[in-house]
Amino acid sequence: MRGPGPIQERPTVATVHLDAIRSNYAEAVLRAQGRSVIAVVKAEAYGHGAVPVALALVAAGCQRLAVATVEEGRALRDADVEVPILVLGGVHDAPLLAVEAGLTPVVHHGEQLEPLAAAARRQHVQVPVHIEVDTAMHRMGVPAGEAAGLAEAVAAEPSLELEGISTHFARADEQDLGPTLAQLSCFREVLSALRNRGIEPPIVHCANSAGLLAGKPVLEALPEANAVRPGLMLYGVRPAAHLEAPLQPAMTFQTRVTHVHEVQAGDPVGYSALFRAQRPTRIATLPVGYADGVPVAAGNRGAVCIGGERHPIVGRVSMDFISVDVGEAAVSIGDEAMLFGCSAAGTLPVEEAALAAGTIAYELLVRVSDRVPRILSDAPGVREDARRV
Template sequence: MNRVPVALQRRPGTFRPPTLQTLPVAVTANVARIRARTPNTIMAVVKADGYGHGAVTVAKAAVAAGAGWLGTTSVAEASALRAAGLAVPILAWLHPGGIDAEAAAAARVDVAVGSVDELGALVARAASAVRVHLYMDTGMSRGGCSRGQWDELIGLAQRGQQARRLRVVGVMGHLPLADRADPAANAAAVAGMREAQRAVRTAGFGSTVAHLAATSGTLTDPATHFGMVRVGAGLVGIDPSGTVEMHGASRLTAPIVHTTAAPAGTPVGYAGTYVTDRATHLSVLPVGYADGIPREISPQAGVEIGGRRLPVVGRVSMDQIVIDTGAESVPVGTSATVFGPDGGATPTIHDWARWAGTIPHTIVTGIGPRVKRSIT
């Protein structure tokens, strides 16, 4: 039995690099799907660089399709959207580096504040009134002010507003169980949000925008919609509830950079974990786990080449994957589709998530910086 390892070197030459294409038309279609489910204002959440699709690209497509707000992780991300010409209201609410009050005021960015300490620091630093959404914990226990401190948070916000350091314009929460697509699972969070609204209204803050639902709640439970819904994953074709078919908004392609004939019994890749069971042809794509291809995938994983789905064989390497093309020797330079929105032979991000035992969010947000970006 021939057990000579297959060489995986690239041949010399120039190839079109691995490319992630973003499809704004799909974002437009997804906003239309969301609009059909709710009459309320849509906030397009473009954190994590627009779920890996380009924050500015996704934001512009979503706003053009009718989204009235944008959502980001930080004031810096929001400021970049302002610099790109986006004028709609923007909310930043996670603040991994703290809240830059001066930058928020300068860029007209709202900030959500979810703890007494965070609000106290903001009041101390703000030189002019920053627009604030009070972030209440409605059951996630991951962020937001705990119920036992709501009164303290609201009292501090009152003093900050009287001192003209802030202006309370919103109240928000989060749904911990919306992916179940069961309104009964959301009932406690909805009740908590209504209680938070009453507390803020009683404190004299007047009319404020309330928002609780993300993509799953928006698609499955009108009771969670309040005045505004926050849609992020749904913009790029992901419905965590699995109830609505959305449009995939990206396509990852890569060229074949090496091809070889392999007899039966040929081990492939590190440790020879896959061995050919027949004479076949093997092709190499220049993408690996450093580019976002999950290292642990099932034997069902494949890519599309020439209208056929062909299996990934052997271990995923840092920079490469190997494809078994069977009796056909596919020419170097031929484009393979790793994932796309087309269906049929073309894998989707949901296929890759299933093969990797993860969620589609990790597939699109994990595509590395070596992969070229384009807009189609």
């Protein structure tokens, strides 16, 4: 904790612990039990920075990545990431861009095939594709009853290669695995229908982080699967409290106290006087707000860590600032304050911060905005040797 003194720059940063990501990837590999691990790095690697995270994962042995969009995939290619990259959301109106970048599109319906095939023919290449089957998510994917027909159409097109097939779990983070097992049963029927037509895609994948952490009941229900597709767990977050795993948090969202002042009982704090002091107290102002990723809902509900103690966020979250009731604690200008993660200021899991704000950890991670510099660190809490990106 740093004492009072001038602050030369805006101190709000997100420290990304690459060693934690490597450790979590190793845990995914262990739990995959010989299956290939397709690491999901969409949405800037869940807010951590897609390029440095992808490079760290590849260096750790990861041989296949997944993103949501063609643009995300091309950004990795521009950073010299050479492993296969699966585009989970499909290529939409950018099939040629996807083919030029050597990306692997996921197809969800037959209308996507001809544009992809045309782009492949134009580039004189055969493009690998994966089919997503809708087994109960009802969001994207070919209906299970139509999957074999789509697979036949891909197999019949010389410019396309049916490299893989998958489905996506809707409820694998629940303690009742019945719905997930029903999805797997449906998916196995699709695989059987494909085999009856002489089609066996080389890569079969279903398990997301929740499915992988659920363990044997899920993994053994689909013996055909030879790959898993974790995302959230790579960043040190459990999809649900009952899914236990020795994961390490990969992001610490932190800032420093920029102002401390006293208020009296009845004094309002912040916009619209949504908080009034119940007693004489001290309010610390932090230079971080909803433009940086702090949910407005965290006002009067959330907390931050300063000096190893948790203090409540009070009043409305502003665009650039939040107010914290530090009471009589020895808090000074320049002290480190942590919104979630683990640092010298304390420990506050992102899951708890999300719960207090009425949201989920996924959202809290990805909403940390671009104006918050990411600091890459190979050791939790070590900032001296880190570099900004």
